[in-house]
Amino acid sequence: MASRPVTSTTLTRPKQRREADASRHHAAALLAWYDRHRRRLAWRALPGAAVDPYRVWLSEIMLQQTTVKAVGPYFARFTERWPTVEALARSPVEEVMKTWAGLGYYSRARNLHACALAVAERHGGRFPSDVEGLRGLPGIGDYTASAIAAIAFDRPAAVVDGNVERVVTRLDAIETELPAAKPAIKARVAELLDSTRPGDFAQAMMDLGATICTPKRPACSLCPWQASCAARKAGTQETYPRKAPKTTGRLRRGAAFVVVRADRHLLVRTRPPKGLLGGMTEIPGSVWSADFAVAAARAEAPMPLAFTRLPGSVSHVFTHFPLELAVFHASAPAGAPAPAGMRWITLDEIAGEAFPTVMRKVIAHAL
DNA sequence: CACGCGTGGCA
DNA sequence: TTGCCAAGCGT
Numbered sequence: 001m002a003s004r005p006v007t008s009t010t011l012t013r014p015k016q017r018r019e020a021d022a023s024r025h026h027a028a029a030l031l032a033w034y035d036r037h038r039r040r041l042a043w044r045a046l047p048g049a050a051v052d053p054y055r056v057w058l059s060e061i062m063l064q065q066t067t068v069k070a071v072g073p074y075f076a077r078f079t080e081r082w083p084t085v086e087a088l089a090r091s092p093v094e095e096v097m098k099t100w101a102g103l104g105y106y107s108r109a110r111n112l113h114a115c116a117l118a119v120a121e122r123h124g125g126r127f128p129s130d131v132e133g134l135r136g137l138p139g140i141g142d143y144t145a146s147a148i149a150a151i152a153f154d155r156p157a158a159v160v161d162g163n164v165e166r167v168v169t170r171l172d173a174i175e176t177e178l179p180a181a182k183p184a185i186k187a188r189v190a191e192l193l194d195s196t197r198p199g200d201f202a203q204a205m206m207d208l209g210a211t212i213c214t215p216k217r218p219a220c221s222l223c224p225w226q227a228s229c230a231a232r233k234a235g236t237q238e239t240y241p242r243k244a245p246k247t248t249g250r251l252r253r254g255a256a257f258v259v260v261r262a263d264r265h266l267l268v269r270t271r272p273p274k275g276l277l278g279g280m281t282e283i284p285g286s287v288w289s290a291d292f293a294v295a296a297a298r299a300e301a302p303m304p305l306a307f308t309r310l311p312g313s314v315s316h317v318f319t320h321f322p323l324e325l326a327v328f329h330a331s332a333p334a335g336a337p338a339p340a341g342m343r344w345i346t347l348d349e350i351a352g353e354a355f356p357t358v359m360r361k362v363i364a365h366a367l
Numbered sequence: 368c369a370c371g372c373g374t375g376g377c378a
Numbered sequence: 379t380t381g382c383c384a385a386g387c388g389t
Contacts, residue, residue: 063385070375070384104373107387141387161385179368206385215383216378248381276372319372357374 019191026225027194027201033224034204039211041068042075044203051199053127053152054085060144060151061112065105068210074103085127088113089120097279097354106280106356110273111139129153150202158190159202163209169241170213173230178243213237249321254288255297256314256325256359257307258366263334265344266363267302268353276318281354283362284342285325294326302339305330314365316358323358327365 038044043059045051058078062071077099082088088096093113100109115138119127127148128134134145146157160168165178168185176184194201212223220232231237259267266283273279284302286292294309301307307328314325338344345353350363 060385065372065384065386066374067376067384102374104375105386107372111387139387143386147385159385162383163385203385210385246382278372317374319374320370 023192026192029224030204039207051152056152057148060147061108061139085116086120086125089116098352101354102357106278108139110279114138131157151199154199156193156195156198158186160186160189163206165241167209167213170231170237171229178241250290251322252288252290253292253324254286256283256285256327256362257301258283258329259332261332261334261336264347267342268345269342277356280356282359314361327362329366
């Protein structure tokens, strides 16, 4: 082994050491900021109080691609109705779907219940405490496994969500586009991570991204890392992270058939468990396609009734395509049987049914 | 890796 | 108004 070159004994410390010192400084500054400005959120334990992994997990699933504001009332409803993971596991999945209705990305609700069952039956009602154990559970991917390990169990996991991607790509002015930059970002977070307070560090990074290092008009003058942020130095903070532009889908059209029975029942059916709005309740309708012709819609009616085309239409925008539905209405005699694969619900049951938002728009349009 | 998968809020 | 987005996951 060769001896160190003489230059390493000068006042300048080795590069690796300097970087480690800088990372410690970053973490300390961030945690000091967090201690003053942390958000008070229903799923967060108060400082010093015990963390409930069930509440951490539930909130993390709900927060996937969903705003804090939207999650609030759902989190309250779920924890009131199901205070523990075992209570949730004992509930029929249909009840979970109904309670999730309106929050979007419905495979999360199905996976939520599957995960609760797995934890209750295979893990004795306790969540695994490390990333590897969490990673394989339904609905738990790289981000969520790391977040639960860090926040609920104080494991030094590198937690990388959309907020952290934005913070780190700005801090280092990373030019690589997402998602290709993901491994570099994760490595950088692992380097910055404060192993004495991993849970707080993870939440601090996300709070920083959510309140200071925002996508538009970031409040750089309030940022604990402003002095060392490469993007801020260049004045280009709003241009990060780099990512390829998304394309919006073509408009699709279709028809919905609202059938109300004389004894105040509504005709509905359940969508297949996978795919768009999987497992959710819907008003019977046509296929949705770009070349759908409303003139031919009546051929797809669920029952041989005198349907009236209602004026106007229902518009809705999904992640990958906009939708426009023509709405037809008909009355059926009391006691009429439902066609195969369909069922009747009372009008009073509409509110508690697992209707996605687009279907509530259809019902509101017709009733 | 690219795509499918909801919704409501914001400029 | 239209586009973009907000604590991703599964395939």
